[in-house]
Amino acid sequence: GAVVSQHPSRVICKSGTSVKIECRSLDFQATTMFWYRQFPKQSLMLMATSNEGSKATYEQGVEKDKFLINHASLTLSTLTVTSAHPEDSSFYICSALLDRGETQYFGPGTRLLVL
Amino acid sequence: EDKVVQSPLSLVVHEGDTVTLNCSYEVTNFRSLLWYKQEKKAPTFLFMLTSSGIEKKSGRLSSILDKKELFSILNITATQTGDSAVYLCAVEPYSGGGADGLTFGKGTHLIIQP
Numbered sequence: 325g326a327v328v329s330q331h332p333s334r335v336i337c338k339s340g341t342s343v344k345i346e347c348r349s350l351d352f353q354a355t356t357m358f359w360y361r362q363f364p365k366q367s368l369m370l371m372a373t374s375n376e377g378s379k380a381t382y383e384q385g386v387e388k389d390k391f392l393i394n395h396a397s398l399t400l401s402t403l404t405v406t407s408a409h410p411e412d413s414s415f416y417i418c419s420a421l422l423d424r425g426e427t428q429y430f431g432p433g434t435r436l437l438v439l
Numbered sequence: 440e441d442k443v444v445q446s447p448l449s450l451v452v453h454e455g456d457t458v459t460l461n462c463s464y465e466v467t468n469f470r471s472l473l474w475y476k477q478e479k480k481a482p483t484f485l486f487m488l489t490s491s492g493i494e495k496k497s498g499r500l501s502s503i504l505d506k507k508e509l510f511s512i513l514n515i516t517a518t519q520t521g522d523s524a525v526y527l528c529a530v531e532p533y534s535g536g537g538a539d540g541l542t543f544g545k546g547t548h549l550i551i552q553p
Contacts, residue, residue, distance in 0.1 A: 358540045367527065368482070370540035383540075417481050427473060428541065430481040 326352045328420050330431035337408055338439055345403045345434045347418030353398035354420035358428060359391075362415040374401045408438040441466045445528050445544035453552050456518050460547045462528030463510040470533035472511050473541065474502055477525045485513070485526075518551045525549070 327350040337343050347357055355376050360368040372393050373381040380393035392404040401420075405412055415435050419428035442465040452458055464472065471489045475482035486495045488504035488511060495502050499518075504511045515522055525548050529541040 360540070367543040367545045368529075368541075370542065373540055427484050427487050430475075430483075433481045 326350075326420070326422055326429040328354075328418065328429045328431040330416075330418055330434050332434060333432060334435045334437075336437045336439065339409055340407055342404055342406045343408055343436060345405075345416055345418075345436075347401045347403070347420070347431050349399045349420040349422075349429070352420075352422050354401075354422065355398060356421040357395060357401040358419045358421070359393060359401075359403050360417045360419065362417060362433075368417060371403075405436065408436070410438045412436065413438045441530060441532060441542040443528055443530055443542055443544035445526075445547050447547060448545060449548040449550070451550045451552060452518060454518060454520060456551075457514065457516045458518060458549060460513040460515075460526050460528075460549070461510065462512070462544055464528075464530045464544075465509065466530045466532050466542070468533040469506065469530065470539075471531045472504055473529045473531065474511070474513050475527040475529065477527055477546065482527055515549075520551045520553055523549060523551045 329348045331346045357374040359371045361371050362368045370383050371386045374393045374395040376395045376398050382388045395401040415433050417433040418431045421428050444463050446461045471487050473487050474485040486502045491506040499516045502513045525546040527543050527546045529543045532539050
């Protein structure tokens, strides 16, 4: 199956700093990528849809100025958590869509801990 | 708002037992229902269901969808300790245009005891 990578896999940062998470489709081009967040013992919640070459579409309740998404190429989307706070500590997972009719391929996730 | 409800939320059985996990959903424009297995990290894909009444099988796992009653079940026969995981059900809406993200249920935490 298709492979999606995320970097870093784990990050610890101080409150107020910004953190960038990369999501790459390694062996296919993904016009659409998705960003999810998962709090402990809860389900994945869709944060935003990232389309190559256009602005991301954010779900209700997700602050676009805080969670900056850039989908600069067909194989890379980045999520930047700006001015991170402890409540932003979570597991962030991206997924990539190969084509319509295909399932989403998930990255391994990034665990963010904000101190 | 799309909604996915899974039951039970947790389940403990003995190795060799058969389990049935339930997923009911509400979605404005249904495209597909998906089952994932989540262990320590990101979910891994199990099944995608789009048509009612057609069972999908993969080894000891099988799943079926009922679009009239808006639910799906995931069956695991002859369970093994390696089946212990959180099983997530998700629905994908049909937007008619670009792709849409998934709405996930809270998952069923399955524990298989030796």
